[in-house]
Amino acid sequence: MQDLSRETLTFRQPSERDRAADAPAGLVQAGRRRRRRAVQLGRRDVALSAVGFRDAQPLRSALRQGHILRGLHEPRLGISYNELEPYYDRFEYCYGISGKAGNIKGVLQPGGNPFEGARSREFPLPPHPVSHAGHLYSEAAKAMGYHPFPIPAATASRAYKNIYGSTINGCVYCGFCSSHACEMGAKGNVQSAVLPVLMGDKNFELRTHARVMKVNLDSSGKRAVSVTYVDAQGREVEQPAELILLMSYVFGNVRLMMLSGIGERYDPVANRGVVGRNYAYQVVSHVNLNFEDKIFNQFMGAGGMGISIDDFNGDNYDHAGLGFVGGGRTVVSTGG
Numbered sequence: 001m002q003d004l005s006r007e008t009l010t011f012r013q014p015s016e017r018d019r020a021a022d023a024p025a026g027l028v029q030a031g032r033r034r035r036r037r038a039v040q041l042g043r044r045d046v047a048l049s050a051v052g053f054r055d056a057q058p059l060r061s062a063l064r065q066g067h068i069l070r071g072l073h074e075p076r077l078g079i080s081y082n083e084l085e086p087y088y089d090r091f092e093y094c095y096g097i098s099g100k101a102g103n104i105k106g107v108l109q110p111g112g113n114p115f116e117g118a119r120s121r122e123f124p125l126p127p128h129p130v131s132h133a134g135h136l137y138s139e140a141a142k143a144m145g146y147h148p149f150p151i152p153a154a155t156a157s158r159a160y161k162n163i164y165g166s167t168i169n170g171c172v173y174c175g176f177c178s179s180h181a182c183e184m185g186a187k188g189n190v191q192s193a194v195l196p197v198l199m200g201d202k203n204f205e206l207r208t209h210a211r212v213m214k215v216n217l218d219s220s221g222k223r224a225v226s227v228t229y230v231d232a233q234g235r236e237v238e239q240p241a242e243l244i245l246l247m248s249y250v251f252g253n254v255r256l257m258m259l260s261g262i263g264e265r266y267d268p269v270a271n272r273g274v275v276g277r278n279y280a281y282q283v284v285s286h287v288n289l290n291f292e293d294k295i296f297n298q299f300m301g302a303g304g305m306g307i308s309i310d311d312f313n314g315d316n317y318d319h320a321g322l323g324f325v326g327g328g329r330t331v332v333s334t335g336g
Helices: 081-095 132-143 249-260
Strands: 009-011 020-022 030-033 211-217 224-230 236-240 243-246 306-309 330-333
Touching: 132 306, 132 330, 211 249, 224 243, 243 249
Parallel strands: none
Antiparallel strands: 009 020, 030 243, 211 224, 224 236, 306 330
């Protein structure tokens, strides 16, 4: 996580206000490649709960029907889900995602999510066992005509050897997933899925405790040629690179691009620019229920273990005139 004694994040809300210091956990790193392969260490896949959704359903319905909300512009992604699907598939077979497919090559599969985009094949691992809370939720959802399915999770439901030959251990359902690294090595992440193989590669070097402060551009300002980072001793180092990957999630990526002068910053008043536009994070609401006649053990479980419905997400229902686009999924989870 970000060392707040050395650097902090800033925010503006609304935009006309002065900048104020903020202190959320953050991470700004970059991979670099020049005759060597590099990967970042300590991403959010280490410490969070390992939910493994593809999240590729386009928001078509409200946009297509012309129900555009004030201030909302139609996103132009420049790439389709079908083009992304082989990379989603490779990622899932690298990280050992546990789940149940709902759509394989256009054919709906019993027990999976019928609203998901078509997959090339089944998940590499079966879903986790269903908890008591998940069972009750699933039965209630079915009775109401909805379509419950197990949440895809990047915690291995059993021991798994991935596409690189790394072994990801089976989950023991201890419940310590979110905000914790996995002591069993059961969580799909760089450490368990990729580093064991890379560490034996003579062309690979891992530099830890390095914070990238800026991506350096060539004289045209069109091509990234190096990064400047501060190492563990506080020394400023410039590392040339043929390929630079920004992998610090939405917060760090947007901020680093702004600090580096990459792209045009989004101006909400003039409605121009792309860097920071649609800047968003997880929008989650929780509902807590008490049952006098039931006991739930919310401690034992796995990150991402749970049951969900997608019946109210994206194009799956008519929400014209309701004042929003998209929708969302409803989830009951246990552990993590």
